[in-house]
Amino acid sequence: MIETTWQDFAITGITVLFAVMLLPQLRDVMTRGAVLNVFTALATSLLGYLLALVFTTLGLWLSAFGQGLGATVWMLLACFSLRNVRDHAFPDETLASVALEFVTVWFQGVAFTVAGGVKEFFSRNNRG
Known part of the structure; x- marks a missing residue:
């Protein structure tokens, strides 16, 4: 059985809130053509997935899920920003x-x- 600690709940709550706070930015990138710094978003995503892996090795399963959710939002921000740059500046590429x-x-x-x-x-x- 998986035992959950208060730290796991706290980290999960914080990481899920971070992901939720990014949703308006994600909407802007997806629908309004906004562009974020692709490398910042990509690096944040990859480091987020790495942190989720660390949480997993510590047995903080909920935290790993929450961190993975946040990392996925950052990855979507990077991908849609790159798409917007391509569509605006390099439409034939x-x-x-x-x-x-x-x-x-x-x-x-x-x-x-x-x-x-x-x-x-x-x-x-x-x-x-």
Whole structure:
């Protein structure tokens, strides 16, 4: 038999509330063409699923369900946002090619940021 603790109920309540609070945003993305940052939504979703897995390993089954629900809403936000970007800016492209372009630009931005940080680090060390 599964034993449920007050912590499991508390975490479940909080995560379900987070998912419910995202529903107006999901409606805007699905019906009004709104766009969220795809990578933020995707990363939040993947980390949410990872957290649900952690809850599962702790035996917090209700919490895992609640966290999975929230992660699914974030995944839907990412997918519909990507669809909206494609429909508005790249109507002749496939969703996969737009996603690949997003990933490529994201990696380039990360590389640029890291390179700038490394350059700054070494220039400070050379001054001092």
